[in-house]
Each structure stands twice: as structure tokens, then as C-alpha cells.
Amino acid sequence: MTLTAIIMMIVAMVTVWGGLALAIVNLARHPEAAEDEPTPPVEL
Amino acid sequence: MANATTQTKRREAFGSRNVFILSAIGSAVGLGNIWRFPYVAYEGGGGAFLIPYLCALLTAGIPLLFFDYAIGHRFRGSAPLAFRRMSRAAEPLGWWQVLICVVIATYYAVIIAWAAMYTWFSAQITWGKGNEQNYFFTEFLQMGDLKKGVSLEFVPQVGIPLIGVWLVVIIIMALGVKRGIGAANMILMPLLTLMFATLVVQALFLPGAVDGLNAFFTPNWEALADPGVWASAYGHIFFSLSVAFGIMVTYSSYLKRKTDLTGSGLVVGFANSGFEILAGIGVFAALGFMAQAQGTDVSGVAASGIGLAFVAFPTIVSNATGGSIIGVLFFGALVFAGVTSLISVLEVVVAALQDKLGWGRVRTTLVVAIPVALISIAFFSTTTALQVLDATDAFINAFGIMAVALVAVIVVAWLLRKLPALRDHINRRSSFRLGWVWMLLVGALAPIVLGYLFVSEVRAKISEPYEGYPLWFLAIFGWGMVIALIVFAILLTLLPWSRRSHAKLDPEYDEFLVTERYEPDAETGTIALHDDAAKGARS
Numbered sequence: 001m002t003l004t005a006i007i008m009m010i011v012a013m014v015t016v017w018g019g020l021a022l023a024i025v026n027l028a029r030h031p032e033a034a035e036d037e038p039t040p041p042v043e044l
Numbered sequence: 045m046a047n048a049t050t051q052t053k054r055r056e057a058f059g060s061r062n063v064f065i066l067s068a069i070g071s072a073v074g075l076g077n078i079w080r081f082p083y084v085a086y087e088g089g090g091g092a093f094l095i096p097y098l099c100a101l102l103t104a105g106i107p108l109l110f111f112d113y114a115i116g117h118r119f120r121g122s123a124p125l126a127f128r129r130m131s132r133a134a135e136p137l138g139w140w141q142v143l144i145c146v147v148i149a150t151y152y153a154v155i156i157a158w159a160a161m162y163t164w165f166s167a168q169i170t171w172g173k174g175n176e177q178n179y180f181f182t183e184f185l186q187m188g189d190l191k192k193g194v195s196l197e198f199v200p201q202v203g204i205p206l207i208g209v210w211l212v213v214i215i216i217m218a219l220g221v222k223r224g225i226g227a228a229n230m231i232l233m234p235l236l237t238l239m240f241a242t243l244v245v246q247a248l249f250l251p252g253a254v255d256g257l258n259a260f261f262t263p264n265w266e267a268l269a270d271p272g273v274w275a276s277a278y279g280h281i282f283f284s285l286s287v288a289f290g291i292m293v294t295y296s297s298y299l300k301r302k303t304d305l306t307g308s309g310l311v312v313g314f315a316n317s318g319f320e321i322l323a324g325i326g327v328f329a330a331l332g333f334m335a336q337a338q339g340t341d342v343s344g345v346a347a348s349g350i351g352l353a354f355v356a357f358p359t360i361v362s363n364a365t366g367g368s369i370i371g372v373l374f375f376g377a378l379v380f381a382g383v384t385s386l387i388s389v390l391e392v393v394v395a396a397l398q399d400k401l402g403w404g405r406v407r408t409t410l411v412v413a414i415p416v417a418l419i420s421i422a423f424f425s426t427t428t429a430l431q432v433l434d435a436t437d438a439f440i441n442a443f444g445i446m447a448v449a450l451v452a453v454i455v456v457a458w459l460l461r462k463l464p465a466l467r468d469h470i471n472r473r474s475s476f477r478l479g480w481v482w483m484l485l486v487g488a489l490a491p492i493v494l495g496y497l498f499v500s501e502v503r504a505k506i507s508e509p510y511e512g513y514p515l516w517f518l519a520i521f522g523w524g525m526v527i528a529l530i531v532f533a534i535l536l537t538l539l540p541w542s543r544r545s546h547a548k549l550d551p552e553y554d555e556f557l558v559t560e561r562y563e564p565d566a567e568t569g570t571i572a573l574h575d576d577a578a579k580g581a582r583s
Contacts, residue, residue: 005091006261008094020317022314023310026475027307027308027310029475032302033303
């Protein structure tokens, strides 16, 4: 492989898979809120 | 109130946010990721394609994904019901999406059936070394001529596995959102990732693999000056993420109220692209081997779609050491990626009719899926299946999916002006907040790009008959089909919603509107809402 091809391969992996990793980290930092369902409609 | 809630069946829901995310990834990752992306990227400048591709992902793909999530989650319904709740006049958009999904499901299933057969063939190289092309078109598909019209001649080696695919899919659908769709994705998606990763590692060890990767990643910077390359990046991202044809609206309507929509969407968007990069590496490593084995350049063997999967890959399987394993992994991956996408397409249809008729899951699934399966078997297990598939796919992509997306963004952003409300709905529960940039991307950039792509498709399809098919054939399976979808969408909108349908009776939705302090729904709001609650909602 040429040097430019190797660089582009690394850039592609870092941006896309890195983006995926960041997205997963962001989601893990915001854990799913417990659903207090069914939310009582006032009188309950 | 409590009685009303317990008497009416609760809307189905995904077991957890992670199940939703895996199901949405399962929907987005389909055949296109494996057999389309590698070639589109290669043709569009190799490594340089990364730039338009990432731009398209960030400025169109993910913003439109959020747009779909917002509609489905805010209006909590299948595509027709969600659009109806947004505005009565928008309901035909939902039915148009439903009908598009009906058409896609009919032919998507047969590709899965071929791939399932080829998983089996790979184990014993049934096609015979050197006979790959002839085997697929002549012996397996028994491809006939269109001159005698559309054939009704049943090809058993295609038809029987196709029936099998439908049986499996109908069982998954009948089990419901949680136990069927969610469970299938929880099993198939990790398995698909594992299989594909193994395939890629194996492909990388083939002689010539490095040449394939070199061809795939070497940037051709001049390609960036070509508007066609940018258009193909946007077009690809758009189809790849399965946005704007009802799937993501339907899936997000099964999310719990307090779900981080954008945080989930970012994972789905990047996971889909992550899979594409993996597929690009695997496919081009294998093509590098094929080029070396045939003594040509990678450019001489690069292909996409059916040619890549059912001619090039069998050739690789015949020639590589351990080829059978590569074949089983590759075709098995196609089957799994296809099934998870097919169930998402069908769910658009099942959910719409469930909402419209107020029926239970199993009954609706059977009433919807059996006729779709019969149409699928009638058209796609015969000797002219490939031509019908090719024309239908080309026309539904351009004048179905792309057209409905274009109309939907214009209607929602400009006529109904709902983007600020959708943005606020998303921001109330999401980690990644949206602002005017998102509205600009969905309201301005998306219509411009989709409009450009749509016009160029119209020009291309009008200037000469698609693939040189006979005019009567294109008039039925091309133009006629796409126009019929719009006509039927309007007719379906005119059919009244019964009193039992979710448009008229949905206490859960009323409750949701109250807790969210949204205006009560014009139709469901007529049922017993507690006075104070109703006042609270209106204030």
C-alpha cells in the first residue's frame, strides 16, 4: 500500500469508528431514565 | 381514566433503549452497506470520498434521522397516524411511505432467499469453479427473456427458499415489537458483526488483499471537484440510513417517553457508517485477491450489487484457500443484514394497519404479510424476476423513497412549519441538543440536495429507457408502479378511521400529551380526559 492510501485508511477508521466510540461514550454518560410509567394523569 | 387505560391495549414498546438502537442499526445496515458502499466509495475517489461521505453523513443523514425520530416520538404513531396527528392534510405522506415499503419488501425478500441458497452453495462450491456467472443467471435463476412478457414460470430453487424467508419473517413480525423484532435484532446484530469481522480478517490474509485496499483507499482528489461525486455521497448516505420512508418514524414511536433521541441517533448513524468502512475493507481485500488470481487490476474486477455478491464473490470462494468459509460468512452476513432490514420495512406496513384498524398484532401481521408474501412469490420466483427486481428497485428508489423524502421535508418544514416544535421536543429529552443549524440542514440543505438528486433521476430515466427494457415493461413496473403508489396513498387516506382505530381512541397518547403539556389531540382528545389534566394540557 502506498503511504497516502495508508494515511487515508487510518483517517477513515479514526473518524468513523472514533465517531462511533464518542457517540457510545456520550450515550453511556446519559443512562436511560427510569420510566415512571404510566405517568399518573393528575388525580392518581 | 385508569379504566380506559387498562381496557385499551398499550402501544407496543422496545424493551430498552439499547434494543431500539440495535434494531435501528439492524434496519440501517442492510445489503447496501455490504454490496453498494464499497463500490460507490471506490468510484467516487477512493480515500478522497471520505470527505463528501462524512459531510453527507453529518449534514444530511444524521439530521434527517433526528427528523424521523422526532416525528415518530412526538406523534407516537405509525407513519400515516404520525403525519395525520401532525396535520390531517399530511396523512397521504404516511400512506405513500407504507406503500413504498410494501414494494420494497416484495423484492428485498428474494435477495435474502438467493443469499440463503448461496450460503449453502458456498459450503460445497455447487456452482463449479469457472462457471460462477453462468451458474447464477442461467442455472440458478433460469433467467428468461422479457420478449414473451412477464413470466409465470416458477423456479423452485428460488421460490422454495423465498417461501422459507417469508415464514421466518412472518413469525418474527407476529411475535411483536419486543419479543419478535427486538429479540431478532438482539441475536442477529451481534452475530452479524462477529461474522463480518471474521470475514474481514480472513479476507485480509488472502494474497493480493493489500492491492485491493490500496485501490480502495488511494485518494483521487480531483474527484472532489466533480458535483456528481458529492451527489452520489448524499444519495448513498440517504439510502443507507433508511431515513424518510417511515421506518425510523415507526421504530421511534415504540420508544419510551424519556429517551435520549439524538444520543441514540448518533450511535445509529456512526454504527451504520462504521459497518460500511468494515465492508469496504473486507470487499476490497477480497477483490484484490480476485484481481491477482485473474492477473488483472482491481479496476477490472471491482463491481457492486448483484454482480459483486453473486458473481464476484462466488469466484473468490472458488479460488481462495478456505474459500467456503469466506462464502458462508459473506452470504450468511447478507442474510442476517437483509432479514433485520426486511422486518423494519414490514413493520412500517404492519404498524400502519394496526393503528388504522385497531387490531391485535398477530391478526394484523397475517393479514398484511401473507398478501405481500404472495405478491413477492408471484413476481420474484419466476424466470423474469431479475428484470422486474432491477426496474422496480431503480424506480422505487428514485421516485418513491427520494420523492417522498423531498415532499416530506418541504411539507413539514415549509408548509406546516413544524421544525421548531420538533426541535423542542427533541431537546427536552436528549443529550445532544439541536438548534438553528439542524433546522437549516433539514429545512434548506435537505430539500436542495434531494431536489437536485430527484431532478437528475427524472432526466436520466426520461432520456432513455432504463437499462433498455421494453416500454410496456417500464410503463408497468417503473412509471406505472410509482404513480400508482401516490394514487393509492390518497385513496387510503380517504378511507375513514374507525372508532376503534388509534386515531380516535388512544388514551396513552392523551396521557402523553398531558404530561408533556402539549395541546390535546383533536381526535383522541374527545375521550374522558380529566378536566384538570385537560386544562393543564391546554395552558
